[in-house]
Amino acid sequence: MSPEYALDGIFSIKSDVFSFGVVLLEIISGKKNTGFYRSEQASSLLCYAWRLWTDNKLLDLMDETLRDTCIADQFVKCLNIGLLCIQDEPSDRPTMSIVIKMLDSETVNLPTPKQPAFFIRRDQSSSTYSNRPASIIEVTNSLEGR
Template structure:
């Protein structure tokens, strides 16, 4: 049996084992409930700051998701909604624009990381190191382009063609794009995310442009993958010191 790493099941193109759409949807819902607890239902509000599901430690033996790695998480007071830091620490590719650029973090920065994770689970590809022959956008930009062309289903991992449910996939893509919108004010709260994912009858707003919607140069892609263009890419921790 594999080591149950999500990298193995979804992102390792050389040893891919099919993880069904139902299992991926269960993972998405599990992360949603966990993040809702941190933001709203726990005794204190916890901002994770580097939310992702990318390694075996983020899944249990039954492939159920668990939110882990609280090393840089922050506790907010009851009336606190945003904070700012001069040191930006987290996993590149999951950081929201306002956090990566200005050091501002809130529940909405966690929502951004959730949206990235959701789109990665649908596509089976990582945001970092993503490459497409027709453009140099990240996975977020690629998803946005497809959505605007009415081709959202083209984002789905090819190995899911026999197991996915069309309306669930499209709803998840739309929710993912809502979560990664450039402006934090446009991103939904986690309670709304869970409602949108679990209720077919809830009308969803149309997403706006995602964060970091700029085409990268080939130099940027090579820098982040380490070995030229790559579908899988890498993730790493960055620290940015703001001199202001």
């Protein structure tokens, strides 16, 4: 879910680009974005991918099943495109038509992605969560006005 939709309920034409970027990163890594909960590596796949990008350990993100057949330059290109798609600001993300051109082109100079925004999750073991049921909001229906 794009940050603008998650935070403000605004769906933009670049929301689909954000989602595509997440799916692209999931495909090339073989990991789910939400599979990093309570992980020592990162709080999400997006955070992990960005950390590897900044540490210049790009191939560490590669799914093990791709290791023997994947061309490293193509993998790095897909990682770069995925990170461009998950930029925080919709205006910083490419359009889907540009994404297709970037994926299709053999010789393209891709822009360097900016650090994407990450959502910090609360620790599920904290006191804000418990085994008690969620509160129930009572709604009354009255025929008389107040």
